[in-house]
Amino acid sequence: MKKVIVGNHAVSLGVKLARVEVVSAYPITPQTQVVEMLSEMCASGELAARFIKVESEHSAMAACCGASAAGTRTFTASSSQGLALMHEMLHWAGNGRHPVVMANINRAMGPGWNVWTDQNDSLSQRDTGWIQLYCETNQEVLDTTIQAFKLAEAVDLPVMVILDAFYLSHTSEPVEIPDQDLVDEFLPRREARLKLDTSDPRSFGSLVRPEDYMEMRWDQQQAMTTALRMYEEIDADWKILTGRRWGAIEPYRMDDAELVLVTSGTVTSTAREVIDQRREDGEMIGLLKVKMFRPFPSAAIRRALRGVDRVAVLDRNVSPGHSGIFAEEIRAALYDVPPDDRPWLHGYVLGLGGRDVTPATIEEIIERAWAVDTPPREDLWVGLKT
């Protein structure tokens, strides 16, 4: 069944189809529609879940850890300041190996107060042990939400499904809603490998001395590596059932491309339009969309970009004092490519705090990327007022 829905409701419907058992959340713009719709679903019995209406995001994630440790499929959603407040418990979910799924609606960090999109909120949580999946369309949001539970529970790691504020969260798009039977087949009820169980009493998260701590982090690292492969398998299964797959990365019109734009989120859609036009005009230009940020698909990115002349990474985020964060990660991944095959990498910071990224913005980046005749030393900030 096809419906025209906003991104936030694509999340809620995905959560319902996944038969989530415990939801714990706190309101924040622009995430609120996610939890409003889930509240209605829980109240009507359409979703047989307990909704804990906590007093803060910190408690939202704490309650999710508890519910997940007790063996249930667990969900929350947040944005920006809310996600930042959760930070300590994001680590707890990550290190505790709780397969919690959350939707984060990308929103800029304050001050100044800004409810519009950029990626600094989720990227600041890079090292908390969460899988991060960035979405481009509302269809991808719904599909990824369902896939996220399967992935999380397969590797016992939490997963963050990430979508741009307003460009997705509040924008209506046609979305194919899968049948419940199909989702049930894809995603059976969670059976936790270990849980809080009075018939098998165990201690979770106790004091761990130096002689054991590193092995726990190593296991987590191995699970992240498994998640890379596992996502491709899950995505392939999803394609068999629905005809759709998304990929950890998606190369687009990259055949013989000399310049490749690397994007994530909704900037991708805008870039596709521009690239389609330029390809029509015979320009050797392509696009690489990065969906999975943790674990980082370094090998796949290397394969995709090896031999390309120039790579322009578009970052709707910045690490103050360094560079755009995707650019930094991709630069590191490309270091393993032999120098003769290694592209020049151009970093472009754009669209912070929800500033519009239009086809003209993309055109400007492409023109600049072609024009430069030495490897660029630092990122360019696009569209800055002077």
Added chain:
Amino acid sequence: MSQVMIKELVPRRELVDPGHLACPGCGAPLAMRLVLKELGEKTIVVLPACCWSIIAGPYPQSSLHVPLYHTAFETAAAVASGIRAALDVRGDTDTTVMAWAGDGGTFDIGLQALSGAAERNEDFLYVCYDNEAYMNTGIQRSSATPWGAWTTTTPRSQPQGTKKKDILSIMAAHRIPYAATACVSYPADLLEKVRKAKSIRGTRFLHILSPCPPGWKFSDEQSIEMGRKAVQNRIFPLMEVEDGIRWRFTMETDGDRVEPYIKAQGRFRHLTDEDMVRIQDEVNARWEYLERMVASSP
């Protein structure tokens, strides 16, 4: 209470192993031992950062025979809410979820989560074992530290200058079904309260005074005596509050002088006679307040 009655009252099961890591004379393992005797095997314990994070034992050991979830300092009530929701949604309504936090995790950093859970009337038992400072990190003051006390962050030249937070009234103000105080020195009273709390649904709060020999500066064998002095001299009255409105003393007191309690502990050694008068006035005032609450209860 005769020995025979105590024997009949105290369930025989032991869910705390003797090889735990508490200091000699610590009230906290005794409190856990008594509470779990009454709650039984079908209990899940949530433990934020506190002395018990150590007492429970390091990985891969545990001194408890029930499932235990260690969590971040301020999250006991929120995690307990999540576990309760998970058990309920899977149809397990008879397992008791117990959050077990120290005074720092309750009075200070965990108060927001506790208030939120109490407002939602989450169905769990929250126990605060109160040793009146951050003992696990080396005796730093909390908002449960009594006025005048020395700690490592309230030196003798500038001891604790604020009154102990009235956590019982705060919890009663949430109108939760059950809130009570108890002390390890009075196991029968404590067990009776746990039994009662176990039979009630909704948020139940138990505030247990847990004497701490290294933190309060008295010798190991005096812990029980210290608790008795606190209770009998009205410093820590034993009582319960139902639905936030029905207040009741559960133990008669036979004294009203603070001096025997204060003088017995090194943390108060620097106090002057004037200070003693001030503490006495404060204890008297609080006792009168509690008497009024009891007298006006329906």
